[in-house]
Amino acid sequence: MTIALRMVRDRHRSTGWWLVGVLALVLFTIALYPSVKGQTEVENLMRNLPDAFRSMIGYDAAVPLTSPAGYLHARMFSTLAPLLLVVFGIGAGAAAIGGLEESGRLEPLLANPVTRSRVAVERCLAAVALLTVLAVVFAGATLGLAAAFDALTGVRLSGLLGACAAAWALALLHLALAYAVGAATGRRGPAVGVAAAVAVGGYLVYSLLSLVEALAPLRYLTPWYWYLQRNMLVHGVPAGAVVAPVLLSAVLCVAGWALFLRRDLR
Amino acid sequence: MQGDPVSGPAIATEGLTKRFGALTAVDSLDLVVRRGEVFGYLGPNGAGKTTTIRLLLDFIRPTAGRAEVLGGSGADPAVRRQVGYLPASLDVDPRWCARDLLGFYGELRGGHDPAWVRALLERFDLDPARPVGQLSSGNRRKVGIVQAVAHRPPLLVLDEPTSGLDPLLQHEFQLLVRELVAGGATVFLSSHVLPEVEALADRVGILRRGVLVALATVDELRRSARTRIDLRLAGPPSAADLASFAGLAEVSTTDTTVHLVVAGPVDPVLKAAARLTVQAIATHDADLEDVFLTYYQGETADPRREAGR
Numbered sequence: 079m080t081i082a083l084r085m086v087r088d089r090h091r092s093t094g095w096w097l098v099g100v101l102a103l104v105l106f107t108i109a110l111y112p113s114v115k116g117q118t119e120v121e122n123l124m125r126n127l128p129d130a131f132r133s134m135i136g137y138d139a140a141v142p143l144t145s146p147a148g149y150l151h152a153r154m155f156s157t158l159a160p161l162l163l164v165v166f167g168i169g170a171g172a173a174a175i176g177g178l179e180e181s182g183r184l185e186p187l188l189a190n191p192v193t194r195s196r197v198a199v200e201r202c203l204a205a206v207a208l209l210t211v212l213a214v215v216f217a218g219a220t221l222g223l224a225a226a227f228d229a230l231t232g233v234r235l236s237g238l239l240g241a242c243a244a245a246w247a248l249a250l251l252h253l254a255l256a257y258a259v260g261a262a263t264g265r266r267g268p269a270v271g272v273a274a275a276v277a278v279g280g281y282l283v284y285s286l287l288s289l290v291e292a293l294a295p296l297r298y299l300t301p302w303y304w305y306l307q308r309n310m311l312v313h314g315v316p317a318g319a320v321v322a323p324v325l326l327s328a329v330l331c332v333a334g335w336a337l338f339l340r341r342d343l344r
Numbered sequence: 345m346q347g348d349p350v351s352g353p354a355i356a357t358e359g360l361t362k363r364f365g366a367l368t369a370v371d372s373l374d375l376v377v378r379r380g381e382v383f384g385y386l387g388p389n390g391a392g393k394t395t396t397i398r399l400l401l402d403f404i405r406p407t408a409g410r411a412e413v414l415g416g417s418g419a420d421p422a423v424r425r426q427v428g429y430l431p432a433s434l435d436v437d438p439r440w441c442a443r444d445l446l447g448f449y450g451e452l453r454g455g456h457d458p459a460w461v462r463a464l465l466e467r468f469d470l471d472p473a474r475p476v477g478q479l480s481s482g483n484r485r486k487v488g489i490v491q492a493v494a495h496r497p498p499l500l501v502l503d504e505p506t507s508g509l510d511p512l513l514q515h516e517f518q519l520l521v522r523e524l525v526a527g528g529a530t531v532f533l534s535s536h537v538l539p540e541v542e543a544l545a546d547r548v549g550i551l552r553r554g555v556l557v558a559l560a561t562v563d564e565l566r567r568s569a570r571t572r573i574d575l576r577l578a579g580p581p582s583a584a585d586l587a588s589f590a591g592l593a594e595v596s597t598t599d600t601t602v603h604l605v606v607a608g609p610v611d612p613v614l615k616a617a618a619r620l621t622v623q624a625i626a627t628h629d630a631d632l633e634d635v636f637l638t639y640y641q642g643e644t645a646d647p648r649r650e651a652g653r
Contacts, residue, residue, distance in 0.1 A: 080451045088437055182435030185403055186491075190452040191425035194402075342404035 081187070081197055085204035089170070093208050096166055100216050103162070107153050108223040111146065120144055130289045138309045146229040147311040150220070150238075156306055159216060159245045164277050166212055167253030170205035172269035175334070176260020179344055180267075188343075198335045202257055209253055210246065217242035233311045240315030247323035248305045252277050254327035258334030264344040301326075352415045354379050354499050354530035355400060359409030362395055362554075369395040371554040372409065377532055382525055384545030384562070385534040392554040393534040394432060397503055400532075401429060414499055425453060428497035432504045434488035438477025442470055442487050446494055453495045464490045467516065481508045489517060493524060500524065500531045506540050518543055572628040573604045573613055578621040588616040 114120065121142055124132060141148040175198060178184045187197060217239060224230045224238075252273045260269035284302035287293050297303040304319045355377035362370040370392045377383040387393050398404045400411050402419035416423040436445055442465065450456035465472055468486040476484060485508045492500060500521070506514040521531060521544055535541050541548060542562060550558040558565075570593055577585075577600045586602070589595045591612065594605035606613055610627075617625075 080448070084448050088439070182433070183437065185398075185401075186429075186431055186434060186436055188403065189401055189424060189427065189429035189431070190449055191421035191454070192452055193419070193421055343398070 079200060079203075081192065082200035082204040082207070085174070085201050086208060089173070089204075089208060093211065096162075096212055097215050100162055100212060101219050103158055104154070104216065104219040104223055107158060108150075108220070108227050108229055110153075111149055111224075111227050111229045114149060115144055117144060130285065138312075141309050141312050146224065146231050147233045147237075147309060150224065150229065150233065151241075151309045151311055154220065155241050155245065155310065159220075159242070160248050160302075160305060163209065163213060163216070163245050163249035164252045167205075167209045167249035168256045168270055168273040168277070170208050171253035171256030171273065172260050172266050174201040174205045174257050174260060175338060176256070176264060176269040177266040179260075179264040184264075185343060194339050195335065198261060198338050202331050202335070205253055205257060206250065209249055213242060213246035213249070216245075234314065237311045237314050240320070241310040244305050244310060244315055244319040244323075247320045247327075248301055250327045251301055251323040251330075254330035254334075258330040258337075261334035261338040262341070264341075351379070353377060353412075354381075355383075355411070355413055355532060357396075357400075357409065357411045360396070360399060360406055360411050361408040362392075362399055362404065363407045368554050370399065373554075373556055375549060375556065377530060379530050380525070380528060381546045382521070382531040382533060382544050384541030384548040385532060385551065386538065386541055386548055387536060387551035389536050391536075391551040393536070393551055394503055395554075396551070397429075397501055397532075397534060400501065401427070425495070426498045428492040428495065428500045430488050430492040430500070430502045430505050432507075434476075434484055434491070436476055439475050441473050441475050442490065443472040445476065445487065445491055446472070449491055450494065456494045457496070460496065461490070461494050464494065467520070468513070482510065482513065485509055486513065489520070493520065496524070496527075496529075498529055500529055501534075502531065503534045504536070504540075505533065507537075514540075571606045571610055573606060573610065574626040574628075575602045575604070575617055575620070575622050576600055576624040576626075577602065578623055581620070585620055588619065589613070 121144055124137055124143055127137075137143065137152060138148065141151065143149060143152055175184070178187075178201070184197070188194065220242065221235075221238060224233070230238075255276055256269040256273035259272045260266060263269065280300040280302045284297065284300045284306065287297045287300070287303075297307075301323055304316070304322055307316065307319075310316075310319070353376045355375065357373050357375045360370055360373040360375070361368065373396065385393055385396070395404070399406055400413055400418050401424070402417065411418065414423050414426055418424065418427075440448075446456060446461055450461075468490060470483065470486055470490065474483075476487060479487065485506075489505065492502070502521075506517055509517060521533075525531060531544065533541055533545060545562055547559070547561050548565060549556050580600055581597060581602055586595060586597070589602070589604060592604050593607045594603070596603045604613055
C-alpha cells in the first residue's frame with residue numbers, strides 16, 4: 079500500500095482544506111435551522127412555487143420544509159452534500175492516473191519495481207479512501223451539529239446515515255468515471271470534463287424528466303434520480319441508491335484499469 | 345536472444361520497432377548491450393533514443409519486435425528492481441524533498457542502504473529537506489542521479505544524464521559512473537552530445553531517425569576520426585606548396601597558416617610538409633564530433649523524407 083499511502087499523503091493538505099470547507103458549510107447550514115423552524119410562511123411560499131422548481135430543490139409535500147427532515151433534505155442532501163462530494167470525487171478520480179500521467183510523474187514511479195496494475199489499483203483505492211474520509215466527516219458533522227441545534231426531530235438515524243452513504247455512492251460513481259477516463263487517456267482534462275458533464279447532464283435530465291410524467295420511467299437512467307427520488311431522512315434509503323452506483327463504479331474502475339494496462343503511456 | 349538472467353546480455357532487442365502513426369520512431373533495432381559495458385546511445389534530438397528507453401521499460405509497447413532487459417521483460421518488477429533509470433527530466437511532485445522521494449522509492453525497491461544514500465547526498469551537495477520544486481535545474485538533475493543509483497542497480501539507464509550540470513558536476517558524475525562500472529554495473533547512456541558519451545562509453549551506437557546507422561567501439565570511431573593539423577609557415581604558401589597537400593580531406597589557408605583535415609594516417613602530411621619551412625605545428629585532438637557529423641549529414645539535406653512525414 080506504499081503507493082496508495084503516498085497519494086493520500088500528497089493530497090492530505092488539499093483534502094484538509096476540503097474538510098474545513100465541508101465542516102464550515104455544514105455548520106453554517108444547520109445553524110440557520112432554528113431561525114427557519116417556526117416560519118410557516120416558508121411552507122405557504124413553497125406550495126405556490128411551480129412543480130419543477132419544487133422537485134428541483136427536493137421539496138416533498140409530506141415533509142414540511144420547516145421540519146428538520148425537510149430542511150436538511152432541501153438545504154443539505156439535495157444540494158450541498160452531493161455537490162461537494164461529487165466535485166471532490168471527480169478531482170480525486172482524475173488525479174489518480176490521468177493527472178499523474180499528464181504531469182509526467184507516472185513514468186519515474188513506474189521505473190521502480192512496481193507493476194502498472196499495482197499503481198492503478200493502489201491509486202484508485204487511495205482516491206476512494208480520500209472521498210470516504212470526506213463523506214465520513216460530513217456524516218459525523220451533520221449528525222453532531224443537527225443534534226446540537228435540535229434539528230433531528232422526526233429524522234431517522236438510519237435514514238440520515240443512509241443518505242450520507244448514498245451521497246458518497248453518487249460521488250463514488252463520478253470518481254470512478256473520472257478515474258476510468260483518466261486511466262484510458264492519460265490526461266486529466268478529459269477525465270474531469272467527461273465526469274463533470276455526466277454530473278451536470280445527469281442532474282439536468284433528472285430535473286427535466288421530473289416535469290414530464292410520460293417520461294418518468296427514463297428517470298432511472300440518471301444516477302441523480304436514484305439519489306434524489308425521495309426524502310431518505312424520513313422514508314429511508316432505497317437499496318439502489320447505494321448498491322447501483324457502487325456496482326457501476328466497480329465496473330468503471332475495472333474498465334479503466336484494463337485499458338490502462340494495455341495502452342502506451344503518453 | 346537468450347533469456348539468461350545472470351550471464352546473458354544486459355539489454356537485447358530484436359527487430360524492435362515503434363511507430364506513432366506515420367512516424368517510425370524506432371525502426372527494426374537490433375541491439376545487444378553486454379554485461380559490464382558502458383554503451384553510448386548517440387543521436388540527435390528526435391532520433392528515437394528516449395523512445396527506445398521507454399520501450400525497454402515497458403512504458404510503451406513495440407509495434408514489432410521485442411526487447412529483453414536483464415534476461416526478462418522491462419515490465420517485470422523483479423527486472424525493474426535491478427534498473428536505475430535517470431529520465432531526461434525528473435518530474436515528481438514539486439512539494440517532495442529529496443528525502444521524501446528517496447524514502448518512497450526506497451520502500452518500493454525494498455530498502456536503500458542509508459549510508460550509501462547519505463554519502464550520495466553529500467557527494468552531490470544536496471539538502472535532503474529542500475522541496476524539489478524549489479531546486480535549480482542542476483540540483484534537480486542531481487536528485488535524479490541520486491535516485492537512479494540509490495539502490496546500486498546492476499543496470500543504469502541514463503537519458504541525457506549531464507545536461508544542465510556544470511563541468512565539475514559532470515566530472516563527479518563520471519567518477520560515480522566509473523565506480524559503479526568497476527563494481528560490475530552495466531550502463532546504457534543515451535545522449536545527443538558526444539563528449540558525454542566519449543568520456544564514459546566503451547561502445548557506441550549511433551541512431552538516426554530511428555535507425556541504428558553505426559555500431560563501433562569508441563577507439564574504432566577515434567581511429568576513423570579526422571585529424572586537424574595547422575602548419576604555420578615562414579611565409580604565405582605558394583600554389584605549388586598547396587598542391588602537395590592535394591588528396592587530403594580539406595585544405596585551406598589564412599595568412600601563413602595552412603589548415604589541413606586528414607582522414608586516416610597523417611604520414612602524407614609529414615612527407616609534404618618536409619619540403620616547406622614549417623615554424624609551428626598544431627594538431628587538434630581527434631574529435632569524434634567529426635565522425636558523428638558524417639553520420640548526421642543529410643539530416644536536413646534530404647527533403648524527400650521530411651516531406652514524407
